[in-house]
Amino acid sequence: MIKDAVIILLISVIFGLGINVVSPRSIPYIGKYRSLSSSGGPIVPPDAEEGDPSFIAIDVAQLEFDGSDVLFVDARDPSDFECGTIQGSVNLPFEYLPEEGVEAYIDSILGGVTKDHRLILYCSGEECDLSLHLGRNLQILGYTNVAVFFGGSREWEKLGLEIERRVNCDE
Template sequence: MILRIKQALFITLISIALSFSLNSFSGDRIPFIGNWPSISGSDSILRPPSAGKGDPPFISLDEAAAKFQSKNVVFIDSRDPADYDIGRIKGAINLPFDLLEEFWPKVVGGFDKEKEYVIYCSGDECELSLFLGREMKSQGYPKIFIFFGGWREWERAKLPVER
């Protein structure tokens, strides 16, 4: 029995070494200590009533939190710059749908179609994220996700923000 336990510990140590070294170099790496919502019901997906069939997929708060940890995911705040300045999901880029003509050329120029984009807005009946998601999808961005719970859910779950 002692031998079995020793062997099991040895295998565990190898696994720790491999998983930690892979996670330090992989493109899909996640932080060792992550941020997860501490509220219940974070896996329910909110959808606007106007959502249609061909729209980009909607994701729940916990899916957004999962994507937030990946380096290949960009968060886009579709609200006006005034709201964005007051508070936003940490690292989010501002691309206000109402000022799209002005912002699109200077913001979207650096976008990579291989990356995933999570679009959100305030979370209160705000459909800017859906409209922007439709626009980006029609412009040929294949990996668009809409986090309709938005800023309100994110902030309430005490996930990382910038102000």
């Protein structure tokens, strides 16, 4: 039994690692993922690229929330936004960006802030890409001071920070 199991494992290792050499979708053998369980430092998604908005940790997000002139932007769908979002956020759902007039649409939601205004984007947590995609789009549109708080509303709520609920979604 053990011998059979080892043979099967060897076949899988050979194919798995071997095909990756020639595959057009190959990935590095050793990934550079920050362990999510360790504390300290921002959560950075594995598909972050050079030139992406900066990623900030919860303590930085909290500091900025308490202090400076900053706008928190929730990138999720309106239904999620209404269930619970970081206090005082605006909702700019990435999946609902209009095809035309996107610039004016974003400008109106952000309340006409200047392009260098501090924006902190987030969605539900590290499994959600919406904030990152929205951040990339905002940069293309010329917003220069964009950060992504990848811990998102879940990490915010976990720490007992202020959450604004427009609709009661608890059953």
